[in-house]
Amino acid sequence: MYFPYLRGKQYELIALRELTPILIQNNIIPIIEPVKANINGLVKAIENYKEPQNGLIIIINPSVGDWSNQHTKLIENLNSISRRQPLTSTLPPIYYGILLNEIMDIPNITELVKNSQDHRIAFLHNGFKYKDEIIDLISELNDTTNEVKFNIFFDDKQRTLYRKSFAKLEIARVIIKNSFTVQKNALYPIEEFFSELHAVYSSELGMNGFGDFQIVGDQYSEKGGPAYAVAIHLTYISEDEEMFVMHFKSNDNSTSRDPGGKFFQALEKLIDFDLSNPSILYQSTGLNEFKKLHREKHFPGLGVVKKLSIIHHIELINNYLQES
Numbered sequence: 001m002y003f004p005y006l007r008g009k010q011y012e013l014i015a016l017r018e019l020t021p022i023l024i025q026n027n028i029i030p031i032i033e034p035v036k037a038n039i040n041g042l043v044k045a046i047e048n049y050k051e052p053q054n055g056l057i058i059i060i061n062p063s064v065g066d067w068s069n070q071h072t073k074l075i076e077n078l079n080s081i082s083r084r085q086p087l088t089s090t091l092p093p094i095y096y097g098i099l100l101n102e103i104m105d106i107p108n109i110t111e112l113v114k115n116s117q118d119h120r121i122a123f124l125h126n127g128f129k130y131k132d133e134i135i136d137l138i139s140e141l142n143d144t145t146n147e148v149k150f151n152i153f154f155d156d157k158q159r160t161l162y163r164k165s166f167a168k169l170e171i172a173r174v175i176i177k178n179s180f181t182v183q184k185n186a187l188y189p190i191e192e193f194f195s196e197l198h199a200v201y202s203s204e205l206g207m208n209g210f211g212d213f214q215i216v217g218d219q220y221s222e223k224g225g226p227a228y229a230v231a232i233h234l235t236y237i238s239e240d241e242e243m244f245v246m247h248f249k250s251n252d253n254s255t256s257r258d259p260g261g262k263f264f265q266a267l268e269k270l271i272d273f274d275l276s277n278p279s280i281l282y283q284s285t286g287l288n289e290f291k292k293l294h295r296e297k298h299f300p301g302l303g304v305v306k307k308l309s310i311i312h313h314i315e316l317i318n319n320y321l322q323e324s
Helices: 010-023 040-047 071-082 106-114 131-141 160-169 259-276 285-296 302-323
Strands: 002-007 031-033 056-059 094-100 121-125 148-154 172-177 191-195 209-212 231-237 243-249
Touching: 002 010, 002 172, 002 302, 010 040, 010 302, 031 094, 040 056, 071 094, 094 106, 094 148, 106 131, 121 131, 131 148, 131 160, 148 160, 160 172, 231 259, 231 302, 243 259, 259 285, 259 302, 285 302
Parallel strands: 002 031, 002 209, 031 056, 056 094, 094 121, 121 148, 148 172, 172 209
Antiparallel strands: 191 243, 231 243
C-alpha cells in the first residue's frame, strides 16, 4: 500500500480529486494534514470519492498551518462532515490520524481519541517517546470502535527498534520518508536519486506500506517565494527499480519576471527529453497534460505545474505497484 502525505493546500487537494478514479481501484490511501482554515477543498476531496474501498487518513491534530492550535474545532468540523446525509452511504472510510510527536503524551492522545467519536484511528509516530504506553493504549482501543488500523512511522524520527516493537500488535505498519530535498530551483541538478522505498519497504523493512511527500518535501511554508527560476520535477523508476527525480529548469534565473516564459523554457526541456528517451518517463495523465500545455502554448500558473507533478508521481507509483 502507498500512503502519499499531502498538506491540505489548494493544488494538492485538486490533485487528489483528479486522481480519484485511479485511487479507488488500488491500494493507495492518502494522508491529508489540513493546513488551511477554509476546509471547503478538503470537503470536496472527501466527497469526490464514490467508492469506499480504500479511504483517507485525515490528521486531526496538525502541527503546522491554521489548525495547529485548534484541534478541537477541526475535529468538530470533520465530525460534521461524517454525519452528512445522504453522503454518508457513499463516503470512503475516513480514518482519523493522530500525530505522535515529541510534545504529545498519553493524556493528550486519549483526549483526541475521545473526541473522535467512532472513527478508526491511524497513529503517525513522529518522534514520540512513550513506546510501551502507546502500545498498551492501542491494545485497549482495539476492543472499542476507535480501532487502530495503521501505525505509520516517520523514517527520520523513529528508529528501527522502536518500529519493530509494534510488529506484535498485528496492525499494518507503514514507513514514510521525505525523499525530496527542497532548495532554490536554479540549484537543482538535472537528475538525482529519489528513493528505493517502494522496492524495499516489505522485503527489507518488513512494512505493510510506505509513503512519501512526493515532489513537495516535508517542509511547510505558507507561501512560496518569487520564482527566479521555474523547475518541473518529474520522477521515474529505472530498470534497477530505483526511483530518480529529474529537474527540468528554465535558463533565465536573474529576476522573478516572466514566470510564463520561464515555464516554457523548462517545458521545452521536458518535451525534448521525453522525445529522445521515450521509455524513461511513465506516460501518466500528469505528463500528458504537460504535453498538452506545450502544444497549446498555455501557461496555467505555477500551482498547476506542481499539481501535475504530484499527479505524475502518484500515478507512477500506482503503476509500479500494479506491475509488481
